[in-house]
Every structure is written in C-alpha cells, then in structure tokens.
Amino acid sequence: MRFPTAPALFVACLTLAGCASSSSPESVLAPRPSGETTSSVIRPAAPVPATAVGPAATPPESQEALAWAGPVSEPQAFAPMEREAGMPVPIERPIAFVAPENPASGAAPRTHVYGHRFRDAKPINFGRRSPHKLAVHGVDVSRWQGDIDWAKLRTQGANFAYIKATDGGDHLDPMFKKNWRRAQAAGLKRGAYHFFYWCRTAGEQADWFIRNVPRAPDALPPVIDVEWNGESSCKRRPSPARVREKMQVFMDKLERHYGQRPIIYTAPDFYRDNLEGAFPNYPFWLRSVAAHPSKVYPGRKWLFWQYSGSGLSRGVDGRIDLNVFHGSEGEWHDFIAARSI
Structure with missing residues (x-):
C-alpha cells in the first residue's frame, strides 16, 4: 500500500526514532520500579504489606526504596567492562564455587537439621528419586508470602531460605530487610x-544488589535468577550469547564482592534456550516441579532443586516454594562450614 508523502515522512521519522532509542542492547529504562516477580508462587488474594515492619530503632520502612546496606563502592580499576555481543564467554573462572580447599578453623557449631514436614497443594509422585529422600529441605520467599512466622517455618523443615532481595536496577523487595533479619534469628x-531484568545493564544490577544485600559471613552464596517472565514490562529476549555475556558480568562482580561464586537459578524453558552446556563450573539451582532434574536437565549437576511451587506450611499463609539440597546431612554441614569465617 502506498502512503501520501507527508504522512509517510512522519511515519519514517517515528520509526527511526524508535530504532535509535532501542539500538543499544543495554539501553536503560526510566528509573521506576520494574515490577518483576518470580512466577513460581501464586500471589495471595489478601493484601500484601507494601513495606516491611521493623523495630522502632530502625529507620521508617517507608524509606525502604533507598538502599539500607550502605553505598556502592567505586568499581576497581581492573574490573572488566561488559563485553560486546558476540565475544566468547570464558568457561573457566578463577575461584572454586563450592569451598576453599582449607576452610578456616573455628567454624560455627552445627545447627540442627529439621526433617521435612511440609505439605503440598499439588503433590507429585517423583518415584524412587523423590526429594523427600534427601535430608535438607528449605524454602524461597518474597513479599508475596507476607508476614512469616520464621520459628514455625523452621520447625516444619525449612533449614535454609533464599530471600528475594532485588530485581532490575532499582527495585528492592519491601520485605527483604525484615525477612533477612528474622530468618537468621x-x-x-x-x-x-x-x-535479572533483561532491559538493564548487568553492571547496574550487580551494583544495586551489592548496595542492598549485606556481606554477611554466614550467608549462603548469592543467587542470580534468570528466566523468561511473560508479565514483565521488558519484552526483550537477547540472544543466547548475549544472555550468557550479561550473566557473566553480573556474576563476576558479585563474586569479587562477596567472595563466593553465585548460584544460577533457572527454569526449563530458559535453560533450553540459553544455558544447556553453559557455565559448567557454576552451581545450579533448578526448578523442576513435575519430574526429577535429571530428566528435565539431562547431564546438568545441581546444588539445589526447587521441587514444588505449591507447598503448604505452618508459619506461612498461602503457598510457598519448596527446595532441597543435593547431598546428605553431613555434606550440608560441610557446605555450611566452608562458608563460615
């Protein structure tokens, strides 16, 4: 179809302007909360607190939009810049991901491991390779679990918890500070x-995480959650090479800051699109709620398995993600001891 000259010129200008605004794969969106959430937990119908509720001695939680763990240090001179698209991503990294060869002596005493007592709204029969046969179970949470009774949750079998902290380069989960403090207590x-938000630079996102997550000596390794989110305002799906490049930049920066190799959390579709065979020297946390990970991610070693998104437990209203550590109780204690200072 042929357009008149003036409208055609106008359409062409708009097209060129749109291309110019999105030509850089690292273009930054307007500084507003990204609204990202993991898709594995159904949001409750009841209202969710918009802010955390801390003790009176802490700053008002209305200030949670500001970072609470201090300023971001300036990047070191030797810190690598983000690589250009198409450049190879190294598969060998300098720091072992599991533990130092000679962990420091005087580690904290072993904590009691509680047996699995969770229920499931949609139970799955995993057969002989059931997660229930593994010793150490845990959960992952975000603001959508509301106000958690952590003491009750622990006695139900939550020996560890991964807590939503940040997404993108400007959003802090409003329950993170409270959950972080109370889980430890x-x-x-x-x-x-x-x-991870695909419309922000990896460096910005790493800085935001570092700014908001304390470098605690007893913390588990930080996690980068990479998956496609159909509800996201960012519709960009970079090429597999670009995805891995951005992940590497983010993980390198966290590893330098926290002294631990980050764990990669992912889901089946994203894994097939981008990660099959990649990052062999990184620990993986795999979502697989209908079959054992060996069937969904053949050949991939894993450290944590998210086996349910419909868990039920005392201490939490509604559903919660259930996870398990890949090892015995003794191996869990060794894993923890290697991270104690």
Missing part, C-alpha cells in the same frame, strides 16, 4: 537472590 541459613 530463627536459626535458618539464609541467602539472597536477584531477579
């Missing part, structure tokens, strides 16, 4: 995770 081993 209840005796759980806890770590923080970041939901």
Whole structure:
C-alpha cells in the first residue's frame, strides 16, 4: 500500500526514532520500579504489606526504596567492562564455587537439621528419586508470602531460605530487610537472590544488589535468577550469547564482592534456550516441579532443586516454594562450614 508523502515522512521519522532509542542492547529504562516477580508462587488474594515492619530503632520502612546496606563502592580499576555481543564467554573462572580447599578453623557449631514436614497443594509422585529422600529441605520467599512466622517455618523443615532481595536496577523487595533479619534469628541459613531484568545493564544490577544485600559471613552464596517472565514490562529476549555475556558480568562482580561464586537459578524453558552446556563450573539451582532434574536437565549437576511451587506450611499463609539440597546431612554441614569465617 502506498502512503501520501507527508504522512509517510512522519511515519519514517517515528520509526527511526524508535530504532535509535532501542539500538543499544543495554539501553536503560526510566528509573521506576520494574515490577518483576518470580512466577513460581501464586500471589495471595489478601493484601500484601507494601513495606516491611521493623523495630522502632530502625529507620521508617517507608524509606525502604533507598538502599539500607550502605553505598556502592567505586568499581576497581581492573574490573572488566561488559563485553560486546558476540565475544566468547570464558568457561573457566578463577575461584572454586563450592569451598576453599582449607576452610578456616573455628567454624560455627552445627545447627540442627529439621526433617521435612511440609505439605503440598499439588503433590507429585517423583518415584524412587523423590526429594523427600534427601535430608535438607528449605524454602524461597518474597513479599508475596507476607508476614512469616520464621520459628514455625523452621520447625516444619525449612533449614535454609533464599530471600528475594532485588530485581532490575532499582527495585528492592519491601520485605527483604525484615525477612533477612528474622530468618537468621530463627536459626535458618539464609541467602539472597536477584531477579535479572533483561532491559538493564548487568553492571547496574550487580551494583544495586551489592548496595542492598549485606556481606554477611554466614550467608549462603548469592543467587542470580534468570528466566523468561511473560508479565514483565521488558519484552526483550537477547540472544543466547548475549544472555550468557550479561550473566557473566553480573556474576563476576558479585563474586569479587562477596567472595563466593553465585548460584544460577533457572527454569526449563530458559535453560533450553540459553544455558544447556553453559557455565559448567557454576552451581545450579533448578526448578523442576513435575519430574526429577535429571530428566528435565539431562547431564546438568545441581546444588539445589526447587521441587514444588505449591507447598503448604505452618508459619506461612498461602503457598510457598519448596527446595532441597543435593547431598546428605553431613555434606550440608560441610557446605555450611566452608562458608563460615
């Protein structure tokens, strides 16, 4: 179809302007909360607190939009810049992901491991390779679990918890600070995770995570959550090479800051699109709620398995994600001891 000259010129200008605004794969969106959430937990019908509720001695939780763990340090001179698209991503990294060869002596005493007492709204029969045969179970949480009774949750079998901290380059989960503090007080081993947003630079996102997540000596390794989210305002799906490049930049920066190799959390579709055979020297946390991970991610070693998104437990209203550590109780204690200072 042929357009008149003036409208055609106008359409062409708009097209060129749109291309110019999105030509850089690392273009930054307007500085407003990204609205990202993991898709594994159904949001409750009841209202969710918009802010955390801390003790009176802490700053008003209305200030949670600001970072609470201090300023971001300036990047070191030797810190790598983000690589250009198409450049190879190294598969060998300098720091072992599991533990130092000679962990420091004087580690904290072993904590009690509670047996699995969770229920499931949609139970799955995993057969002989059931997650229930593994010793150490845990959960992952975000603001959508509301106000958690951490002491009750622990006695139900939550020996560890991964807590939603950040996503994108500007959003802090409003319950993170409260959950981080109370999980530790209840005796759980806890770590923080970041939901990766494909329309922000990896460096910005790493800085935001570092700014908001304390470098605690007893924390589990940080987690990068990479998956496609159909509800996201960001519809960009970079190429597999670009995805891995951005992940590497983010993980390198966290590893330098926290001294632990980050864990990669992912889901089946994203894994097939981008990660099959990649990052062999990184620990993986795999979502597989209908079959054992060996069937969904053949050949992939894993550290944590998210086996349910419909768990039920005392201490939490509604559903909660259930996870299990890949190892015995003794191996869990060794894993924790290697992270104690």
